[in-house]
Amino acid sequence: MAEPLSDRARDVLHAIIREYISTGGPVGSQQLARTSGFEVSSATLRNVMADLEDLGYLDKPHTSAGRVPTDRAYRFYVDTLIRLRDPNPRERDLIQRGIPSSGANLEDALQGAGRILHFLTRHAGVVVTPRPTSGTFHRIEFVRLREGRVLAILVDQDGQVHNRPVALDFEISQEELVRASNYLSELLERLPLEQVRGRIEAELAQDQAAYDQLEAKALKLGLLATGVPPTEKVFIEGTGSFLEAPEFADIERMKALFRTLEEKTRLVALLDRVQRAREMQIFIGHESDLSPGGEVSLVATPYGPADRSLGTVGVIGPTRMNYQRVIPLVQFTAQVLSSVLED
Amino acid sequence: MAEPLSDRARDVLHAIIREYISTGGPVGSQQLARTSGFEVSSATLRNVMADLEDLGYLDKPHTSAGRVPTDRAYRFYVDTLIRLRDPNPRERDLIQRGIPSSGANLEDALQGAGRILHFLTRHAGVVVTPRPTSGTFHRIEFVRLREGRVLAILVDQDGQVHNRPVALDFEISQEELVRASNYLSELLERLPLEQVRGRIEAELAQDQAAYDQLEAKALKLGLLATGVPPTEKVFIEGTGSFLEAPEFADIERMKALFRTLEEKTRLVALLDRVQRAREMQIFIGHESDLSPGGEVSLVATPYGPADRSLGTVGVIGPTRMNYQRVIPLVQFTAQVLSSVLED
DNA sequence: TGGCGGCATTCACTGCAAACGTGTGCTGGC
DNA sequence: GCCAGCACACGTTTGCAGTGAATGCCGCCA
Secondary structure: OOOOOOHHHHHHHHHHHHHHHHHOOOEOHHHHHHHOOOOOOHHHHHHHHHHHHHOOOEEOOOOOOOEEEOHHHHHHHHHHHOOOOOOOHHHHHHHHHHOOOOOOOHHHHHHHHHHHHHHHHOOEEEEEOOOHHHOEEEEEEEEEEEOOEEEEEEEEOOOOEEEEEEEOOOOOOHHHHHHHHHHHHHHHOOOEHHHHHHHHHHHHHHHOOOOOHHHHHHHHHHHHHOOOOOOOOEEEEOHHHHHHOHHHOOHHHHHHHHHHHHHOHHHHHHHHHHHHHOOOEEEOHHHOOOOOOOOEEEEEEEEOOOOOOOEEEEEEEEOOOOHHHHHHHHHHHHHHHHHHHHO | OOOOOOHHHHHHHHHHHHHHHHHOOOEOHHHHHHHOOOOOOHHHHHHHHHHHHHOOOEEOOOOOOOEEEOHHHHHHHHHHHOOOOOOOHHHHHHHHHHOOOOOOOHHHHHHHHHHHHHHHHOOEEEEEOOOHHHOEEEEEEEEEEEOOEEEEEEEEOOOOEEEEEEEOOOOOOHHHHHHHHHHHHHHHOOOEHHHHHHHHHHHHHHHOOOOOHHHHHHHHHHHHHOOOOOOOOEEEEOHHHHHHOHHHOOHHHHHHHHHHHHHOHHHHHHHHHHHHHOOOEEEOHHHOOOOOOOOEEEEEEEEOOOOOOOEEEEEEEEOOOOHHHHHHHHHHHHHHHHHHHHO
């Protein structure tokens, strides 16, 4: 299994993968001998290809159909063979313009990143918002909507904003709300969001005796405002691009893929892994488990200022995608996104 | 053209539409004679059908393929023949649960509405957020992020929240920000959002002489915060459902549809018309102009408290959809959504 | 021993023709 | 005005032969 590949075998495998990525059809020995300038005959290539098949790098749809790289081949390709091609100036420019830098809020920037990746790769661009659980508290504001109705707005250290209406069983003026907001914000500053609720409860328990009317109201408000923890959102841009891929001529596969994408849980789990890994991850075919037939790959990398990774950005496309180009595009997009978020 | 249809012709047309909606295939005279209990022979039906074809209500794909209702037939059906079928208790219940009522913010509620419509109809659910231009100002809050960086959060009367980071060329403390927020909020209260910027500019011009340091800062902040007007968002849930429809077996059509949906401009224009009409609108086939072949219809209705229509909610599906069921579902969803937004 | 030409074999794809089924239009009798 | 019957139209399916591309293996050669 773990046979080391000879140089020639490696070259042949590389050539097959390149050929397959560009044509999309199974590649045969003759075809290969013609297009990629090997100095050997097709028969020799056949021998090499047979070896590669034995080793699990190639597969053939049927006896006389040429060969197709397996997930394992892609894995090998991506890990060791690939020569990344840096985005050209035009692409860099488009990415920088595509991610609104000034005057746009976080979600707009994220969505812009997804959209530009879709535009440049012609595959689906995917972005997940920072996981609310991993953030730290920065400030909370309250806006009085009308009698007994207040809008709570929570801002975390990364500038992410969560808002949520709360119903009160006591009356409170906008002026009091401002004070409540100041009080709570001071109390909770820099606390991990996960601990916010606990902190409020503790304070509430403690103050119960020596109780200041306004403080009590503020704490109650805080509890209500943090009742339902917000969840991350996933933006997928350009799902329609799968329609272009010949591997989805089969409608059933396409349906299955759309179902998993719309349902999102599996995708979120995958993107989560990327974020925890803190570096680019590539899930090839079945590794991604996004489509039952393994026709789909995910290239994703975390974004965020310097050392903190906030969320993940990437591309979902056919396993047979141009990794050479896609990987650097995703990489660069994450960079730009990170620097935009930095300020 | 405007020939009045005989009672029988009307009944036959009605039967054909029902049959076509349920089977999806062109309906022939024999088939019709068998399934829908007409007391006449297929030959007679053929005569009637020929008349209906002359009048532009039916079409046939080719000579011997049975007949298919035209957009015009659907129009007639929806306008006069249709018997709406109120959502059953289970559906009502699902809709009410599907739209988060307490503790969810506006966008969550809207998205929930789209999702539940998708779930119940198996077509794409679509929702557009309130048009920001038509709202009125309620309050603005500022949160200091870090030196020279402030997050501006604008809340309108409908509880919609817009946030946006702004870069300052002067320093300001959180405390000053609170005062700025109070000052601006008072100044702009109940102003149509469209006039907010003008009002700030006017104030700035007027105060230039008698200038209070903080007021000037506040006004400047206000200007920066309202620099780029926010736009409405469109949520489309369940685009994958089009894959189920046999009329999209042709991949090219599907691609075209996805392109228009992803691009969104045409859809937004359409939904805008619905909102201006202030009542449910149904765009059938080519009327919707969402797919070049006219295979797609839109059923949409405005939502919002009482007399104000904020945005639009609806369903996009194949022209051959079950209007009888879809129309009341959309109607009821809009009702529930409106009442949720009311409080 | 590795490279390679040759050859039989496999298998998808294409084009074609025939058979089939469904539906139409029309005619003529009741 | 209704309708049974009939000739005709036309898309769809099926079977079949031909084509082309690829494979696997044998045996020769350096």
